[in-house]
Amino acid sequence: MCCRNRHSENFFKGAVYGIKILKTIALFSGLSADQLETLSYIAVRKAYKRGEMIFHEGNKGNGIYIVETGRIKVFKLSMDGKEQILHVYGPGHTFGEVPVFQGKNFPASSMALEPAGIIFLPRDRFVKLITSTPALGMNMLADLSRRLRDFTVQIEALSLKEVPARLAAYLLTLSREQNNEARVSLPISKAQLSNLIGTTPETISRMFKKMGDAGLIAVQTRTIEIQDKEGLKELSESGRL
Amino acid sequence: MCCRNRHSENFFKGAVYGIKILKTIALFSGLSADQLETLSYIAVRKAYKRGEMIFHEGNKGNGIYIVETGRIKVFKLSMDGKEQILHVYGPGHTFGEVPVFQGKNFPASSMALEPAGIIFLPRDRFVKLITSTPALGMNMLADLSRRLRDFTVQIEALSLKEVPARLAAYLLTLSREQNNEARVSLPISKAQLSNLIGTTPETISRMFKKMGDAGLIAVQTRTIEIQDKEGLKELSESGRL
DNA sequence: ATAAAACCTTGATCTGAATCAAGACACTAC
DNA sequence: GTAGTGTCTTGATTCAGATCAAGGTTTTAT
Numbered sequence: 001m002c003c004r005n006r007h008s009e010n011f012f013k014g015a016v017y018g019i020k021i022l023k024t025i026a027l028f029s030g031l032s033a034d035q036l037e038t039l040s041y042i043a044v045r046k047a048y049k050r051g052e053m054i055f056h057e058g059n060k061g062n063g064i065y066i067v068e069t070g071r072i073k074v075f076k077l078s079m080d081g082k083e084q085i086l087h088v089y090g091p092g093h094t095f096g097e098v099p100v101f102q103g104k105n106f107p108a109s110s111m112a113l114e115p116a117g118i119i120f121l122p123r124d125r126f127v128k129l130i131t132s133t134p135a136l137g138m139n140m141l142a143d144l145s146r147r148l149r150d151f152t153v154q155i156e157a158l159s160l161k162e163v164p165a166r167l168a169a170y171l172l173t174l175s176r177e178q179n180n181e182a183r184v185s186l187p188i189s190k191a192q193l194s195n196l197i198g199t200t201p202e203t204i205s206r207m208f209k210k211m212g213d214a215g216l217i218a219v220q221t222r223t224i225e226i227q228d229k230e231g232l233k234e235l236s237e238s239g240r241l
Numbered sequence: 242m243c244c245r246n247r248h249s250e251n252f253f254k255g256a257v258y259g260i261k262i263l264k265t266i267a268l269f270s271g272l273s274a275d276q277l278e279t280l281s282y283i284a285v286r287k288a289y290k291r292g293e294m295i296f297h298e299g300n301k302g303n304g305i306y307i308v309e310t311g312r313i314k315v316f317k318l319s320m321d322g323k324e325q326i327l328h329v330y331g332p333g334h335t336f337g338e339v340p341v342f343q344g345k346n347f348p349a350s351s352m353a354l355e356p357a358g359i360i361f362l363p364r365d366r367f368v369k370l371i372t373s374t375p376a377l378g379m380n381m382l383a384d385l386s387r388r389l390r391d392f393t394v395q396i397e398a399l400s401l402k403e404v405p406a407r408l409a410a411y412l413l414t415l416s417r418e419q420n421n422e423a424r425v426s427l428p429i430s431k432a433q434l435s436n437l438i439g440t441t442p443e444t445i446s447r448m449f450k451k452m453g454d455a456g457l458i459a460v461q462t463r464t465i466e467i468q469d470k471e472g473l474k475e476l477s478e479s480g481r482l
Numbered sequence: 483a484t485a486a487a488a489c490c491t492t493g494a495t496c497t498g499a500a501t502c503a504a505g506a507c508a509c510t511a512c
Numbered sequence: 513g514t515a516g517t518g519t520c521t522t523g524a525t526t527c528a529g530a531t532c533a534a535g536g537t538t539t540t541a542t
Contacts, residue, residue: 076393076396076397076401077401078397078401078402079478079479082401084396084397084400084401086393086396097386098386098389098390098393099386100386101379101382101383101385101386102383102386102387102390104390107389107390107393107394108393127379130378130379130382131375131378131379132375134372134373134375134378137371137372137375137378137379137382138342138368138371138372138378140382141342141371141378141381141382141385142342142343144342144382144385144386144389145338145339145340145341145342145343145385146343147389148339148348148385148388148389148392149339149343149345149348151389151392151393151396152317152327152339152348152349152392153348154396155317155325155327155392155395155396155399156317156319156325158396158399158400158439159325159399159439160317160318160319160323160325161319162498162499163498163499189518189519189520190519190520191518191519191520198399198400199499199500200499200500200501201519201520201521202499202500202501202502202520202521202522203498203499203500204520205520205521205522206499206521206522209521209522221507221508221520237320238320403528403529404528404529430488430489430490431489431490432488432489432490440529440530441529441530441531442489442490442491443490443491443492443529443530443531443532444528444529444530445490446490446491446492447491447492447529450491450492462490462537462538
């Protein structure tokens, strides 16, 4: 029927390789082998195709999701179809957890940006585990806190910074995440990037060109060479090209 | 010295009236009398004057704060002094908790908007309590989840809605919070309101006038009469006056 | 009651970036 | 290798709302 998930599912069910995978996830850091094994019986593995929806805003929240492979976006849409991306996540990251602890529905939608493997933990079982595993609860609190901090930065950017500053800040963040001061690789298309930092593809193009002309960067399709890191930093703070 | 707090402090220390106050706070809902008593020994009461800073962005996070009386704002400033308010909170609300679970520093600043009584719970003692009180941990997770949901709404508003829609949405939210469909009272000045919804005092004035002329509302200084709730709803969704 | 401070309103002007259109470039499927 | 699809770039135009200035109103302190 219309609601049947098209993506395939399978289970770890105590398998050693499953426990190994779960062990690499920051949320489960500090958990014992027993606890990880319990988790492996709860976990459902799902595979999504590029462009496939993982959940829709307003649908009932049913559990917590973790990216195992690939990349996903969490986003909201306006009534006339404009998209604001809240997060783009890769392996190890959790998402979809707001309704787990607060009830109600998903506050945003999620979609696979490329073929993605997702680990799903059903709500009731996960909440039960958290209650009996204080370390997991503390990790979850840390996770949500990090998310809150990220949102304050995003609100600050959207409200207090102009587009050039937001783009410069994004490139600097990417540079830190990719541990590379000289060159970064865009993990998403420029159109998706424009929806993440709150602008349009045309504006991204114009800003990249201006930043190139100013000697700050050199753009090669999806690879950006950082030529003047200090200049980029200054642009991310003051805003003016 | 420069860091001495000017606000006065006192303690509940097991007092019955203190336990009564703590019992009214949603975060402590479901806690036993013993647990509430333990909390009362941890809690520090502080009084702030209007305009007094509670904490500064970038300072080391030292604990969790709860509004007992009055009203506070949590905000960020740009380099040229523009302010974006993240939250305005009244009695019962918690704030300042991001660094408690994630370490690092306060991601934003906080200030009393009027004389305010604040309950402060030092970090180490609070974390210890959470570890030994699963119900408190679950309440905290629910609290942070609610905060995350609020932020997604704020990001959606800032990025996908124009100012008239944001103002209409704010009035509708106020109406729900104040349980009054016909009239709302602005809890903050119009200048502060402009910093909350991401615009300027001049624009707030112009929008209120236009909305008044369109028969949606009638403004009397800090009291707003809602004349066309459906119209306001439509404006909050479609955006166009 | 009055002065000072804080807040708000109105008018005029400016601007960053969205929108629309059109075409070029890159990638994918066959 | 080629056609189709998706993505990106460039030019021209428009506009929502910011900025600046000035004066009015409300609130607070004495």
